[in-house]
Amino acid sequence: xxxxxxLVQPMKLAERKLLRVAAYAxxxxxxxxxxxxxxxxxxxxxxxxxxxxxxxxxxxxxxxxYSGTKDDRPRFVQLIQDCKNGLIDRIITKSISRFARNTxxxxxxxxxxxxxxxxxxxxEQNIDTLTEAGELMITLLASQAQEESxxxxxxxKWRIRKKFEEGYTTHFNLVGYHQVDGLVEMIPEEAELxxxxxxxxxxxxxxxxxxNILFEEDAPTCLGGEWFSTTIRSMLxxxxxxGDLLLQKSFVTDHITKEVKKNKxxxxxxxxxDDHEAIVPHEVFEAVRRENARRAAKYGSNGGETSELTSLVxxxxxxxxxxxxxxxxxxxxxxxxxxxxGKKYCASKAIPEETLRNACTQVLxxxxxxxxxxxxxxxxxxxxxxxxxxxxxxxxxxxxxKWAFPSRSESWTxxxxxxxxxxxxxxxxxxxx
Numbered sequence: 001x002x003x004x005x006x007l008v009q010p011m012k013l014a015e016r017k018l019l020r021v022a023a024y025a026x027x028x029x030x031x032x033x034x035x036x037x038x039x040x041x042x043x044x045x046x047x048x049x050x051x052x053x054x055x056x057x058x059x060x061x062x063x064x065x066y067s068g069t070k071d072d073r074p075r076f077v078q079l080i081q082d083c084k085n086g087l088i089d090r091i092i093t094k095s096i097s098r099f100a101r102n103t104x105x106x107x108x109x110x111x112x113x114x115x116x117x118x119x120x121x122x123x124e125q126n127i128d129t130l131t132e133a134g135e136l137m138i139t140l141l142a143s144q145a146q147e148e149s150x151x152x153x154x155x156x157k158w159r160i161r162k163k164f165e166e167g168y169t170t171h172f173n174l175v176g177y178h179q180v181d182g183l184v185e186m187i188p189e190e191a192e193l194x195x196x197x198x199x200x201x202x203x204x205x206x207x208x209x210x211x212n213i214l215f216e217e218d219a220p221t222c223l224g225g226e227w228f229s230t231t232i233r234s235m236l237x238x239x240x241x242x243g244d245l246l247l248q249k250s251f252v253t254d255h256i257t258k259e260v261k262k263n264k265x266x267x268x269x270x271x272x273x274d275d276h277e278a279i280v281p282h283e284v285f286e287a288v289r290r291e292n293a294r295r296a297a298k299y300g301s302n303g304g305e306t307s308e309l310t311s312l313v314x315x316x317x318x319x320x321x322x323x324x325x326x327x328x329x330x331x332x333x334x335x336x337x338x339x340x341x342g343k344k345y346c347a348s349k350a351i352p353e354e355t356l357r358n359a360c361t362q363v364l365x366x367x368x369x370x371x372x373x374x375x376x377x378x379x380x381x382x383x384x385x386x387x388x389x390x391x392x393x394x395x396x397x398x399x400x401x402k403w404a405f406p407s408r409s410e411s412w413t414x415x416x417x418x419x420x421x422x423x424x425x426x427x428x429x430x431x432x433x
Contacts, residue, residue: 008432018054042062242281312374321335322336
């Protein structure tokens with residue numbers, strides 16, 4: 001039987017797919033020791049990933065001074081987004097507690113990534129989330145990590161409360177004072193500025209007027225920012241300036257959200273009279289408090305209410321948002337810079353709310369104004385010079401609308417007409433004409 005010889009071409013081996021591997025690292029505070037720990041983690045994972053021939057380095061995502069119970073950590077959020085964008089195949093991290101102490105956040109993230117075929121390897125626990133036993137172990141250990149976080153939080157709260165009971169304060173930022181080993185100490189070079197603020201208020205200046213004076217003079221704040229009316233209001237109400245100390249003004253609700261709430265009786269407070277050297281006498285502090293109450297009763301609030309237009313209207317001159325403000329019997333929208341600092345810093349114009357609503361109705365092609373449609377379909381409104389409004393819609397379209405101030409007769413409300421008529425009747429009664 002004659003043999004036949006055939007040439008068999010070698011099969012081309014499929015190219016090996018390299019895994020794109022990223023690492024996640026985190027430290028919960030910005031102390032030097034923690035910064036060193038974070039730097040060590042980054043260096044370790046950089047070398048660890050690049051040493052493996054089957055991996056491609058996809059980056060190191062590191063959060064500094066962020067708690068593992070929160071899921072709004074910027075680099076953590078970016079890591080998950082890059083996974084969703086198909087840039088990462090695998091994640092390596094030191095431990096479950098470094099990745100997340102919140103059980104819900106951890107399990108949700110693990111399951112979302114598993115559905116995309118992306119695994120997380122926790123070195124300390126030797127757990128791979130792509131394995132069958134991975135999720136069970138993750139659930140158990142994550143619950144343990146969350147409980148450890150709760151215990152740590154309670155210990156910190158207990159320590160702080162004990163300090164309060166002993167009359168020691170926590171860190172604060174305040175013009176005129178600083179904290180030294182839990183005690184309040186005056187900063188003499190700043191004390192005169194504090195006294196001036198209290199004096200200006202008693203002389204009749206408003207909180208915003210005082211802030212504008214200090215802004216114009218470029219007076220330093222404790223954190224190097226700008227002066228605002230809220231800054232002045234907080235200072236005028238702070239008992240530390242009279243030498244007293246009120247502790248536990250706020251508290252953290254829980255170890256998961258870490259929401260800080262004003263203490264309205266939920267927690268015990270500690271008041272220490274004549275705790276430290278006062279910058280203003282008690283009688284001056286009390287005089288300011290009474291004056292503040294008098295003005296509040298007489299003038300009330302001039303705004304502060306929000307609507308569907310809040311944060312939508314932006315000044316085309318300075319870039320700040322417009323805010324809602326009541327002027328006499330009508331609502332206006334004006335630039336924050338103009339409202340706080342004046343025309344010198346922004347020459348924008350206030351827009352009557354009715355004019356703004358009519359423009360929205362026109363751009364959206366509606367028969368009448370619809371607040372829900374405004375919220376859902378308008379992304380931003382730029383208030384430009386020369387009475388021009390530029391609408392940016394959520395579908396990418398832009399529209400321009402020129403607006404005009406309503407005539408004097410159109411701007412009068414029923415209340416304004418009645419008030420004017422009453423004034424005319426009184427005038428006629430006095431003059432007889």
